[in-house]
Amino acid sequence: MRIFKIFGGGLRALFGKQRAEQELDEELRCYMEIAAEQKMRAGTGRDEAARETRIEMGSVEALKEQVRDVGWETHIESFLQDLRYGLRMLRKNPSFTIVAVLALALGIGANTAMFSVIEAVLLRPLPYRNAGEIVLVSSTWDRNGTLTSYTSSPPDFFDWRDQNRSFSSMFAYRMSEFALTGLGEAKRVGAVMATAGMFSTLQAEPMLGREFATEENRKGANHVVILSHGLWQSAFAGALDAIGKTIQLDSEPYTIIGVMPPDFRFPLSATDVYVPIGFDDKVMTQRGAHYLAVLGRLQNGVTPAQANDDLSAIMAQLRKLYPDKDDKWGVRAQLWSAALVADIRPALLVLLGAVGLVALIACANISNLLLARATVRHRELAMRRALGAGRARLLRQMLTEGLLLALLAGAASLLLAHWALVAIVRFGPADIPRLASVGLNGPVLAFAMSVSIACALMFALIPALRSSARDAAGLLRTSVSPTREAGRLRGALLIGEVALSMMLLAGAGLLLRSFVGLSSLSPGFDPKDILTMGVGVPDAHYKNSAALQSYWDQALTQLRALPGVASVAAVTPLPFSGDDFSSSFRVEGRSVPEKDEPSAELRFATPDYFRTLVIPLRQGRTFTEADRLGAARVLLITETAARMFFPQGDAIGQKIQFGARGGYEKNEGEIVGIVGDVRHFGVDAPILPMFYVPLAQSGMDGAAVVMRTRGFPATLTQFARKIVQAIDRDALVGEPVPMETLVSASLGQRRFYMMLLGGFATLALLLAAVGLYGVISYSVAQRTQEVGIRVALGASRSEVVAMVTRQGLRLAAAGLASGLVLALLLKSVLKGLLVGVSATDPATLVVTALVLLLVAVLASYVPARRAARVDPMVALRFD
Amino acid sequence: MTAAQKPGPVVQGTLDMLILKTVALQPMHGYGVGLRIEQISRGVFQVNAGSLFPAFRRLERRGWIQGEWRATENNRRAKYYMLTDAGRKQLQSEAREWQAQSAAIARILEATSGEV
Numbered sequence A: 001m002r003i004f005k006i007f008g009g010g011l012r013a014l015f016g017k018q019r020a021e022q023e024l025d026e027e028l029r030c031y032m033e034i035a036a037e038q039k040m041r042a043g044t045g046r047d048e049a050a051r052e053t054r055i056e057m058g059s060v061e062a063l064k065e066q067v068r069d070v071g072w073e074t075h076i077e078s079f080l081q082d083l084r085y086g087l088r089m090l091r092k093n094p095s096f097t098i099v100a101v102l103a104l105a106l107g108i109g110a111n112t113a114m115f116s117v118i119e120a121v122l123l124r125p126l127p128y129r130n131a132g133e134i135v136l137v138s139s140t141w142d143r144n145g146t147l148t149s150y151t152s153s154p155p156d157f158f159d160w161r162d163q164n165r166s167f168s169s170m171f172a173y174r175m176s177e178f179a180l181t182g183l184g185e186a187k188r189v190g191a192v193m194a195t196a197g198m199f200s201t202l203q204a205e206p207m208l209g210r211e212f213a214t215e216e217n218r219k220g221a222n223h224v225v226i227l228s229h230g231l232w233q234s235a236f237a238g239a240l241d242a243i244g245k246t247i248q249l250d251s252e253p254y255t256i257i258g259v260m261p262p263d264f265r266f267p268l269s270a271t272d273v274y275v276p277i278g279f280d281d282k283v284m285t286q287r288g289a290h291y292l293a294v295l296g297r298l299q300n301g302v303t304p305a306q307a308n309d310d311l312s313a314i315m316a317q318l319r320k321l322y323p324d325k326d327d328k329w330g331v332r333a334q335l336w337s338a339a340l341v342a343d344i345r346p347a348l349l350v351l352l353g354a355v356g357l358v359a360l361i362a363c364a365n366i367s368n369l370l371l372a373r374a375t376v377r378h379r380e381l382a383m384r385r386a387l388g389a390g391r392a393r394l395l396r397q398m399l400t401e402g403l404l405l406a407l408l409a410g411a412a413s414l415l416l417a418h419w420a421l422v423a424i425v426r427f428g429p430a431d432i433p434r435l436a437s438v439g440l441n442g443p444v445l446a447f448a449m450s451v452s453i454a455c456a457l458m459f460a461l462i463p464a465l466r467s468s469a470r471d472a473a474g475l476l477r478t479s480v481s482p483t484r485e486a487g488r489l490r491g492a493l494l495i496g497e498v499a500l501s502m503m504l505l506a507g508a509g510l511l512l513r514s515f516v517g518l519s520s521l522s523p524g525f526d527p528k529d530i531l532t533m534g535v536g537v538p539d540a541h542y543k544n545s546a547a548l549q550s551y552w553d554q555a556l557t558q559l560r561a562l563p564g565v566a567s568v569a570a571v572t573p574l575p576f577s578g579d580d581f582s583s584s585f586r587v588e589g590r591s592v593p594e595k596d597e598p599s600a601e602l603r604f605a606t607p608d609y610f611r612t613l614v615i616p617l618r619q620g621r622t623f624t625e626a627d628r629l630g631a632a633r634v635l636l637i638t639e640t641a642a643r644m645f646f647p648q649g650d651a652i653g654q655k656i657q658f659g660a661r662g663g664y665e666k667n668e669g670e671i672v673g674i675v676g677d678v679r680h681f682g683v684d685a686p687i688l689p690m691f692y693v694p695l696a697q698s699g700m701d702g703a704a705v706v707m708r709t710r711g712f713p714a715t716l717t718q719f720a721r722k723i724v725q726a727i728d729r730d731a732l733v734g735e736p737v738p739m740e741t742l743v744s745a746s747l748g749q750r751r752f753y754m755m756l757l758g759g760f761a762t763l764a765l766l767l768a769a770v771g772l773y774g775v776i777s778y779s780v781a782q783r784t785q786e787v788g789i790r791v792a793l794g795a796s797r798s799e800v801v802a803m804v805t806r807q808g809l810r811l812a813a814a815g816l817a818s819g820l821v822l823a824l825l826l827k828s829v830l831k832g833l834l835v836g837v838s839a840t841d842p843a844t845l846v847v848t849a850l851v852l853l854l855v856a857v858l859a860s861y862v863p864a865r866r867a868a869r870v871d872p873m874v875a876l877r878f879d
Numbered sequence B: 001m002t003a004a005q006k007p008g009p010v011v012q013g014t015l016d017m018l019i020l021k022t023v024a025l026q027p028m029h030g031y032g033v034g035l036r037i038e039q040i041s042r043g044v045f046q047v048n049a050g051s052l053f054p055a056f057r058r059l060e061r062r063g064w065i066q067g068e069w070r071a072t073e074n075n076r077r078a079k080y081y082m083l084t085d086a087g088r089k090q091l092q093s094e095a096r097e098w099q100a101q102s103a104a105i106a107r108i109l110e111a112t113s114g115e116v
Helices: A002-015 A017-041 A046-057 A060-068 A073-092 A094-123 A154-163 A198-202 A229-236 A281-285 A304-321 A336-340 A345-376 A378-386 A391-427 A442-469 A472-477 A484-519 A545-560 A609-613 A639-645 A714-727 A739-745 A748-782 A784-792 A797-824 A842-868 A872-877 B015-025 B030-040 B049-062 B085-110
Strands: A134-143 A146-150 A167-181 A187-194 A224-227 A246-249 A252-259 A273-276 A293-298 A329-335 A530-536 A565-572 A582-587 A599-605 A617-620 A634-638 A655-658 A668-675 A690-694 A702-709 B065-071 B077-083
Touching: A017 A046, A017 A060, A017 B030, A017 B049, A017 B077, A046 B049, A060 B049, A073 A094, A073 A391, A094 A345, A094 A391, A094 A442, A094 A748, A134 A304, A134 A336, A146 A329, A154 A167, A154 A281, A154 A293, A154 A304, A167 A198, A167 A273, A198 A293, A224 A229, A293 A304, A304 A329, A329 A336, A345 A378, A345 A442, A345 A484, A345 A748, A378 A391, A391 A442, A442 A484, A484 A748, A484 A797, A484 A842, A530 A714, A530 A739, A545 A565, A545 A702, A545 A714, A565 A609, A609 A702, A634 A639, A639 A668, A639 A690, A702 A714, A739 A748, A748 A784, A748 A797, A748 A842, A784 A797, A784 A872, A797 A842, B015 B030, B015 B049, B015 B065, B015 B077, B015 B085, B030 B049, B030 B077, B049 B065, B049 B077, B049 B085, B077 B085
Parallel strands: A187 A273, A224 A252, A599 A690, A634 A668
Antiparallel strands: A134 A146, A134 A293, A134 A329, A167 A187, A167 A246, A167 A293, A224 A273, A246 A252, A530 A702, A565 A599, A565 A702, A582 A599, A582 A655, A617 A668, A634 A690, A655 A668, B065 B077
């Protein structure tokens, strides 16, 4: 009840303000009259009584202020007053306002953009019900103490699923592709091949129809399909009777049993079809065949760590049970959301830290500008103080002005952040999950708002505390000229700005150097002028290998005949495509226990592959047209593999059998040559040992065409696709992609991080330059008189220029020195991001310092020139 | 309390209670309240306008006193403050609390070593 009364009184006071003021005036007047009357009654003269009363009362204005302060409404009132006043001040100094708002908007905008990336990639929950319970289970391989994550084998998956006590459900899946035919032109559809249990684990249900049944896990029974909402719309126009119809996937009929709702995406991005994985009996014996991703949903109250221990115990049991299982295999369970971004998270956090520094630099800048202005506003503040404004009141007003500035900047920053996000979506790498879903949503807006307010507090507090510190008399006594102390404060802020900029620039420089180094690394072949094109051959049309062989012969011959094509070959998996194929193998004549058999990468290629990609032959021969089906089986081995497996240099002539423990089961062959290494997974990836098998002897039904062209005729890409499509309409022919695009995409994340940090560093440099320029120009303006005297006493212009520039350089040098120390801290921060360059790389640090120094010279030279033009007569009359 | 004690401000936190008590005796204007506190305390407490008026505003806001413009004995207009019902309750509870506290303090101050 009381609260209403207090509130009501405040409201009445707000609206009946004039009356309340009048009443207070009258009451105080009466009080004074009565007081004087009392004194007169005691014998004091009339004038003397009035004087004494006034002295006793003190400042009537201050008293009224105290009375007004009793109610809450005065705070709102004075805030509105401060706001109006602040707006007027900002309007009166448009150049200050524009510079300050722009600088802050850049700082806040960069932070907002960076945060929205963090929000979309790291913070936003995965789009599944209770996503915090979904755990990724992966196999691990112990390579000299460091664990690498791998996919898992079917027998391991079933043992985990059936023996664990931590999960309420678990499923395994792999990604695949099908050619969807029979509905116009053959279309490539992305597929998830999953075990039953996928939908219950994800807690997602089909919108129409049903999910997979357990018996549909078996090969032969798995010809059913669940469509994505998108494919249902495009292929069946959303017809309800699509359920029960069949579609042709890789020329085999699949019955549609369900349709997913429109917002369902798995795994994270949209996939067209979901098909039961179809295991046969044989897979249960292949514990070494790792190709399944496994996800599980934790039981209530079980932590990922407990699940991890549970599965590890099962795995230890399995290793004992199956001695052929390599004891280097382990298992790891971690939250799916964390596992997805495990590699990306550290880099993004480093970038968030960097962009925070940019905001700090912007704040230091504004603080400096405000300090400079505070000396100008000195008299205004003194006057208000003398008229009865308390310190708190002045402080509040200056903070309100800061807040106003920050909110204006915050609003402007949203526009900048929006543009930044458009660029990030457009140019960001595809392998950062959910990066494309960034946006200025609620959490991001809240973040921008909080950063603005935090900035306002940061940059406005120091100047506000300083200028409200002294009492009115002190304020009035000092002249407009700045105190030495204020100068030192501004110098210190500037040194901090330069130091932080130095650190950011050094970091960006290191990333740039690392990136340039990586870009100049050879992938092991020459990607220039190479066009690639994926071709999936429908194996239903090519039941025997001879038919497949003639398909490839035909395709390659026709492509070779195209004008502008120098040579053509086919390979699978294509380097830099992200696809992979490996197998265990056995060297004839060496007796090694099955579980210790080595494994290597396998590639299947046509004879011209090595000539087309310019992969050097080191020894022996490459494949020829004679290495066909039916001829003696041959193999090539890469240098690294030869060194690793045949250290005596006797690789050629050795006979190899693949796939005893899973992998490539069909092949064996004799090594006939050694070729150069290829970095299959990226120029920054390690070189893995590799074998090549002639495509013609492999029976592989899909491959990528690689064409060496003479400078990419624009028409070639369309022709190439049409020619291959004409051979078999049901073949899946992908869009031709230049090899260089694939190579550069493999550095996409690094490029992204480098560009972001580079952008932040550039902002920092710009802000530091503006700050330096501001400080020097201001001090030149303050020293006009001194400069005038110097010139009058015979100082030359160049001496004046040198004097002022020296002042700027002294500050910059101090900043650089502290920045250098800060840059040494980068070592631990950038550890994971640098390749081939030390975090304390002297060349980078020197160049960074030189760039900053140059900027400092420029930023102080401009105001120095102005100082040199000072007319001594004008200067001496100045104040 | 001796008459030699110099006049000073009221004990921290008690001004509101003293004002409530003063206007409880009879409705009174601002100057009168100050004067009355000084008189009754025999000059120990002196209340200046700087504390008095914010306190009036505060008490009025809380609904414990209310003001009314009346004529003084010398035929001047002045704002007289009087106690409301809520104010009376507040005064009672504050006075009770104060008496309990001051009695306790007095006991502590008069304690001799034998009692400890």
